[in-house]
Amino acid sequence: MAFFRAACAALLFSAFFCLIALQYWLPTVAPPVRTEHHGGGIEIPSIGLGTWLSDKDKVAHAVEFALKSGYNHIDAALIYRNEDETGKGIRAANVPRDKFWVTSKLWNADHRPSEATIAVQKSVQDLGVEYLDLYLIHWPVAFVPGEGTKIDESTTIVDTWRVMENIARSNLTRKIGISNFSKRDVETIMKICQICPYAHEFETHPYLQQQEFVDYHNEIGVKVIAYSPLGNTNPNYKDKNKLEPILEDPFWVKLAEKKNATVAQTILAWGRQRNTVIIPKSVHEKYIIENLGALDISLTEGEMRDIAKQDKKTRMNNPGRGWDIKLFADLDDPTRLSDNEGNEL
Numbered sequence: 470m471a472f473f474r475a476a477c478a479a480l481l482f483s484a485f486f487c488l489i490a491l492q493y494w495l496p497t498v499a500p501p502v503r504t505e506h507h508g509g510g511i512e513i514p515s516i517g518l519g520t521w522l523s524d525k526d527k528v529a530h531a532v533e534f535a536l537k538s539g540y541n542h543i544d545a546a547l548i549y550r551n552e553d554e555t556g557k558g559i560r561a562a563n564v565p566r567d568k569f570w571v572t573s574k575l576w577n578a579d580h581r582p583s584e585a586t587i588a589v590q591k592s593v594q595d596l597g598v599e600y601l602d603l604y605l606i607h608w609p610v611a612f613v614p615g616e617g618t619k620i621d622e623s624t625t626i627v628d629t630w631r632v633m634e635n636i637a638r639s640n641l642t643r644k645i646g647i648s649n650f651s652k653r654d655v656e657t658i659m660k661i662c663q664i665c666p667y668a669h670e671f672e673t674h675p676y677l678q679q680q681e682f683v684d685y686h687n688e689i690g691v692k693v694i695a696y697s698p699l700g701n702t703n704p705n706y707k708d709k710n711k712l713e714p715i716l717e718d719p720f721w722v723k724l725a726e727k728k729n730a731t732v733a734q735t736i737l738a739w740g741r742q743r744n745t746v747i748i749p750k751s752v753h754e755k756y757i758i759e760n761l762g763a764l765d766i767s768l769t770e771g772e773m774r775d776i777a778k779q780d781k782k783t784r785m786n787n788p789g790r791g792w793d794i795k796l797f798a799d800l801d802d803p804t805r806l807s808d809n810e811g812n813e814l
């Protein structure tokens with residue numbers, strides 16, 4: 470009997486010990502797999518050439534000229550419908566593959582796994598590169614494939630992020646990231662990522678500074694790529710705001726004179742100095758060279774403080790209303806959707 474009691478006690482003790490040990494052991498054997506980004510190679514260069522709205526017959530020359538003039542970063546996307554011509558420019562420049570950076574983006578209609586695989590392969594092939602350096606979810610919005618802008622309710626951003634992680638694992642891109650996400654969307658991805666976003670590309674310029682949002686990315690270690698860095702200069706934005714053209718804004722004209730630079734150079738220098746990657750678009754040799762000059766300008770702390778006061782919190786690029794989706798909900802100047810009575814939803 471005594472032996473039986475001792476055996477039972479030993480058994481209970483071992484079971485208890487095993488339970489305690491398991492509690493400590495489990496998290497160490499099954500942590501979230503926060504894998505490093507794929508590949509060595511260069512970090513994202515601080516200035517790149519944008520290609521949205523670049524004419525098909527001009528973009529190849531612009532890209533070739535930029536790569537031969539000192540740029541080593543091209544920002545592309547499947548939806549710009551000029552990746553094949555962009556690829557011609559890349560090939561003509563004949564720069565070794567590991568010496569330049571190419572970003573492309575997954576379009577909204579391609580979020581499902583089979584569409585995404587075809588889309589990324591098409592971008593890689595059209596751009597004529599073996600792999601991308603960065604592949605972004607273009608918008609946190611999925612469309613039903615083949616049905617225009619009909620929202621695909623069954624595909625979440627988490628589903629799409631899993632697809633992106635598999636694309637990274639397939640080595641078609643060195644790094645993956647996001648674009649046009651709200652803060653809440655970023656937090657969602659940061660909670661679940663196994664391969665975490667390298668960069669977030671979103672609209673930011675002197676008229677939409679979003680400094681807190683930029684700071685947040687610095688804190689979590691996600692690089693910010695500032696799109697439309699020249700504010701409302703993109704002709705597509707002409708009728709979308711009542712602000713004066715930023716290149717003629719007296720504040721910026723005066724500051725540029727003081728810096729002995731052009732207004733565009735001074736604006737871009739500010740973008741770079743606040744630790745955002747700038748990707749100005751141009752198809753003109755003159756502007757392509759001029760914009761590179763931003764790298765030689767540095768602003769004083771006082772000038773940075775004065776610029777901070779010039780924020781107009783005005784967004785230029787917001788297709789949310791057309792898609793009937795409230796984009797940028799927790800950021801400056803979100804999509805405003807209203808019901809039939811005009812009440813904001």
Ligand SMILES: NC(=O)c1ccc[n+]([C@@H]2O[C@H](COP(=O)([O-])OP(=O)(O)OC[C@H]3O[C@@H](n4cnc5c(N)ncnc54)[C@H](OP(=O)(O)O)[C@@H]3O)[C@@H](O)[C@H]2O)c1
Nearest residue numbers: 519520521544696697698699703733749750751752753756
């Ligand atoms: N992820 C996204 O959803 C998203 C959205 C928007 C943009 N982007 C990316 O960001 C890039 C840049 O943004 P963006 O194209 O909207 O606007 P941007 O680069 O701020 O402005 C482009 C406009 O500025 C003109 N320009 C360029 N340099 C100039 C200079 N030094 N002086 C005077 N004018 C100058 C260009 O003229 P020319 O072209 O006539 O030379 C073009 O009309 C895009 O091309 C795209 O790659 C991404």
